[in-house]
Amino acid sequence: MKHRALILSALSVTLGLGAVALAQTTTLKKGLKITLLPKNINNPYNVIETNGGLAAAKEIGANAKVVGPSDAGATTQVSYINTAIAQRQDALILAANDPNALLPYLKRAMQSGVKVVTMDSDTAPEGRTLFVNQANSEGIGRAQVQLLGKLIGYKGDIAILSATPNATNQNTWIKWMQEELKKPAYKNMRLVKIAYGNDDDQKSFTEMQGLIQAYPNLRGVISPTTVGISAGARYLSTSPSKGKVVLTGLGTPNQMRQFVKDGTVTAFQLWNPADLGYLATYAAAALASGQITGKQGETFTAGKLGKYTVGKQGEIVLGPPYTFDKSNIDKFNF
Structure with a gap:
């Protein structure tokens, strides 16, 4: 009996160490290189959005930068995607100016090992792994x-x-x-x-x-x-x-x-565009760290925003839209 107890104890320790090892593989990597590519850099909304992404990057110890065109043309983002590939970025987060025009370049980025996440404005699903949506698209339109x-x-x-x-x-x-x-x-x-x-x-x-x-x-x-x-x-x-x-x-x-x-x-x-950029950066980091792969049902934690679940076709939804009027607008500063 004593010998059996020792075996069980040793097995317990082994399983415990395995659990620790598993936990270690699901932590976010430090020093991730992340590029944030908005539709255009002089849009006030995009500035708030990418500032949220930079704040998240600072929290997780990632090296993030914002780059982008001055106009929102269909192909103006191409050179920045190519630069992200050449610089071996771990992740590229972009708000796409066109659902299809960027696909060849984004596919090449993914083939090169860059994790591609879209936020705010999506590409066709084959151009990225995750899409971080402001709110349910149907809900926004109907609302x-x-x-x-x-x-x-x-x-x-x-x-x-x-x-x-x-x-x-x-x-x-x-x-x-x-x-x-x-x-x-x-x-x-x-x-x-x-x-x-x-x-x-x-x-x-x-x-x-x-x-x-x-x-x-x-x-x-x-x-x-x-x-x-x-x-x-x-x-x-x-x-x-x-x-x-x-x-x-x-x-x-x-x-x-x-x-x-x-x-x-x-x-x-x-919605709060800063939260959108923040969530997209945590999602990209989780993807680049191997916490998630983009499959439906996977979960990850996005700092102060809490736990999120990957939905159909890699979609992650920030939350429902909020109505601002004279009674509440002074409560917000963004």
């Missing part, structure tokens, strides 16, 4: 229409002021907006135009002006882009249509605060 419907009494002509015509996230949200509009509750709302401001401030300003001039019965505009909604609000704030045309969409509190307080905009939505 935008639900909010506008409530604000205009579910009646009148409406328009959408989007970013670029080929932006993956914008087009997915718009698809779900159109689906939501098919419901009986919106039978008296009519989508008259989808305009594109190309994520450019002046272009978006001009497109907002054009919508109001072209559609005299316009009651509401959804702009699911932080550049578009702020530019649209700037035009609307000095227009005779202020108070007549309702503008909502996706914006940051700091951009929209003055327009909420002066009555140009009643309510708008977003």
